[in-house]
Amino acid sequence: MEKDGLGLEITELRLGLPGTEKMMKKRGFTEMIMTSSGSNSDQCESGVVSSGGDVGKVSESPVAKSQVVGWPPVCSYRRKNSCKEVSTTKVGLGYVKVSMDGVPYLRKMDLGSSQGYDDLAFALDKLFGFHGIGVALKDGDNCEYVTIYEDKDGDWMLAGDVPWGMFIESCKRLRIMKRSDATGFGLQPRGVDE
Amino acid sequence: MNRAIKSRLSTSEMNYFPDEVIEHIFDFIASHRDRNSISLVNKSWHKIERYSRHQVFIGNCYAISPERLIRRFPCLRSLTLKGKPHFADFNLVPHEWGGFLHPWIDALAKGRVGLEELRLKRMVVSDESLELLSRSFVSFKSLVLVSCDGFTTDGLASVAANCRHLRELDLQENEIDDHRGQWLNCFPDTCTTLVSLNFACLKGETNLAALERLVARSPNLKSLKVNRAVPLEALTRLMSCAPQLVDLGVGCYENEPEPESFAKLMAAIKKCTLLRSLSGFSEVAPVCLTAFYPICENLTSLNLSYAAELQGNHLIEFVQFCKRVQRLWILDSIGDKGLEIVASSCKELQELRVFPSDPHDEEDNNTAVTEVGLVAISAGCPKLHSILYFCKQMTNEALITVARNCPNFIRFRLCILEPNKPDPITSQSLDEGFGAIVQACKGLRRLSVSGLLTDKVFLYIGMYAEQLEMLSIAFAGDTDKGMLYVLNGCKKLRKLEIRDSPFGNAALLADVGKYETMRSLWMSSCEVTLGGCKRLARNAPWLNVEIINENESGRMERNEEDEREKVDRLYLYRTVVGTRRDAPPCVTIL
Numbered sequence: 001m002e003k004d005g006l007g008l009e010i011t012e013l014r015l016g017l018p019g020t021e022k023m024m025k026k027r028g029f030t031e032m033i034m035t036s037s038g039s040n041s042d043q044c045e046s047g048v049v050s051s052g053g054d055v056g057k058v059s060e061s062p063v064a065k066s067q068v069v070g071w072p073p074v075c076s077y078r079r080k081n082s083c084k085e086v087s088t089t090k091v092g093l094g095y096v097k098v099s100m101d102g103v104p105y106l107r108k109m110d111l112g113s114s115q116g117y118d119d120l121a122f123a124l125d126k127l128f129g130f131h132g133i134g135v136a137l138k139d140g141d142n143c144e145y146v147t148i149y150e151d152k153d154g155d156w157m158l159a160g161d162v163p164w165g166m167f168i169e170s171c172k173r174l175r176i177m178k179r180s181d182a183t184g185f186g187l188q189p190r191g192v193d194e
Numbered sequence: 195m196n197r198a199i200k201s202r203l204s205t206s207e208m209n210y211f212p213d214e215v216i217e218h219i220f221d222f223i224a225s226h227r228d229r230n231s232i233s234l235v236n237k238s239w240h241k242i243e244r245y246s247r248h249q250v251f252i253g254n255c256y257a258i259s260p261e262r263l264i265r266r267f268p269c270l271r272s273l274t275l276k277g278k279p280h281f282a283d284f285n286l287v288p289h290e291w292g293g294f295l296h297p298w299i300d301a302l303a304k305g306r307v308g309l310e311e312l313r314l315k316r317m318v319v320s321d322e323s324l325e326l327l328s329r330s331f332v333s334f335k336s337l338v339l340v341s342c343d344g345f346t347t348d349g350l351a352s353v354a355a356n357c358r359h360l361r362e363l364d365l366q367e368n369e370i371d372d373h374r375g376q377w378l379n380c381f382p383d384t385c386t387t388l389v390s391l392n393f394a395c396l397k398g399e400t401n402l403a404a405l406e407r408l409v410a411r412s413p414n415l416k417s418l419k420v421n422r423a424v425p426l427e428a429l430t431r432l433m434s435c436a437p438q439l440v441d442l443g444v445g446c447y448e449n450e451p452e453p454e455s456f457a458k459l460m461a462a463i464k465k466c467t468l469l470r471s472l473s474g475f476s477e478v479a480p481v482c483l484t485a486f487y488p489i490c491e492n493l494t495s496l497n498l499s500y501a502a503e504l505q506g507n508h509l510i511e512f513v514q515f516c517k518r519v520q521r522l523w524i525l526d527s528i529g530d531k532g533l534e535i536v537a538s539s540c541k542e543l544q545e546l547r548v549f550p551s552d553p554h555d556e557e558d559n560n561t562a563v564t565e566v567g568l569v570a571i572s573a574g575c576p577k578l579h580s581i582l583y584f585c586k587q588m589t590n591e592a593l594i595t596v597a598r599n600c601p602n603f604i605r606f607r608l609c610i611l612e613p614n615k616p617d618p619i620t621s622q623s624l625d626e627g628f629g630a631i632v633q634a635c636k637g638l639r640r641l642s643v644s645g646l647l648t649d650k651v652f653l654y655i656g657m658y659a660e661q662l663e664m665l666s667i668a669f670a671g672d673t674d675k676g677m678l679y680v681l682n683g684c685k686k687l688r689k690l691e692i693r694d695s696p697f698g699n700a701a702l703l704a705d706v707g708k709y710e711t712m713r714s715l716w717m718s719s720c721e722v723t724l725g726g727c728k729r730l731a732r733n734a735p736w737l738n739v740e741i742i743n744e745n746e747s748g749r750m751e752r753n754e755e756d757e758r759e760k761v762d763r764l765y766l767y768r769t770v771v772g773t774r775r776d777a778p779p780c781v782t783i784l
Contacts, residue, residue, distance in 0.1 A: 070284030070693075071668070072553050072584060072611050073642075077283075077341065077367040077395070079553070081476060082500040082525070 260301035272311035303330035324349030328356035336362035343369035372398030392419035419443025473497035533567030537574025565592030572599035593627025597634035607642035629654035649676035656683020677701035699726030725757030731784035
């Protein structure tokens, strides 16, 4: 994409004194991203033009997935109401996606509204209309399902091991998985036993 | 009539007819452009046309003033007004930029205009304006607000309470402050004239009882679009008392319904044999979509583009039975395979919009669509004439094939999610692909281009896109020549919007007169400088040249005012009323 080296700059018509080449150079997309992503890697400021529009988005790799204001051109009403962007924005506020094996749609829940694992168990039961998820959290080995979560590092962990406060800070999404599928899934081992 | 008589019916002969007869003839001419042409024939026709004009369309609210409008068309009944430029949809225009409705309502009320219909797009509407509207126009019938903001449900309450003959209240994609009040209760019991009610964009609770009563007493109701707060049981009751519905927007059903509720819903849906258009479905359990199977074959319009929770297979399962669908809006979770199925099932398809479910690729999933889906649609749907397609990638070969399959495109908007992306197979730009589109589609009126593009694509556009009226460019082109090809070539161009492309002063200033033939030009993050814009403003006093600054808090620093400073956002438009006086501090009008 870079068009350096063709020497066409000299033929470009432009107003301005010599020596202002830096300003005049065509800005490639990747260039724009490099200059826009600041030192803050967790919450990327959206883009070059700060028109104060979009909420800052959580982005895993600011350079590769960085956003420019207004791109792609999806109107703001639609962004707020349909895209998965909605879910991602909510992550910071305690909302996580919850999926359950065998259920064809995802649910979202606000972790912040639960006080502890018991609360969470109850909420999950309610979410899917299924009694028994909660049991998995409390009485791990006897249940058909296990509740696992993806943490900030992208690892899948068994829910219930770490203190609640630590859990809600690091949990990005939840999954209720059949116990039979869980072995060999690649769950991170518990710190205590193994 | 024999030929001799026909040939004598020139304008002068026609003037021997009484004015009423000429006016009657004009009544058959509905198109704004034709009526504009008629009014230019001679003074007599101009006068007759003025007094018989009931519908006026104003594409840019700052091109004319309300006072002049009313002076010219005193018998106005229906007004359409558009405010902010299109790129405001993408957060590129400051919130307070302008487009205020109030001066218009004020003037129309003072001028005692018999307003019956008002359609607004990207305007700032206040509760005060709505209140004034509701009290000033006795015969007011229809209010359509698209992408507007600035008002609350209190404003809606005024409209409901005071517009005795209200037929249509259509709120599309507006940002409305929901005070969770009782606006639906404000429709008096005597209001039985509703034909269309759309409040899908309201975020708050809805008074279900009031809504049901309203629907029950509206026998002419053809279109009903409810918001998320209307649950399944309520929807069932609504549909049961309005089986005459033609257009339905459903709410949000997160939970899987009880079998009994579901059965009742299906029964109610079966009775709606006139239903042709379906939309809504934000956050809906897939099973609820299946409740509509009984009538899906009747659907001509289907909008599932807000159903982010539905997965591809659910979408496909439903859409494949919608054999008569002409307008389909859907998310890219349908996938290329899904589009292939649409292509083989939906032979009546005329307009397709495929929106991105994951615009920033945060999920790292690969369900986005590619050129494969587009080619399939173009091959399978002979009536296709309008497309908006967000995709991961596109190839020249695919575009050339699409052009060959579908020479009838009127609107072709392609958005490759990653800017500057080349043809993934050949690594070349997409100049040839888009070139094929403009060459084949002789009736093309609207075009959006994307991907890696050089000046060459604009050469093609300038050469072939003779009917092009609106062009959207982003991250494209190499030099000023690109923009010049377009300005010089596209004779019917009305709106040109450009972002992040290397076009500068030379292109901007080459033909100042061109802008008089256009509605507007938008350029952001391009190479135009303040000096260039000032020069343009000097040479074209009939243009408003607006500079929108990056730093919103104040005007451009006087001591740093450097003619060579690049302008962040430029918006210029022709106007007969000069500089507007309602611009905020962040906007400088040269």
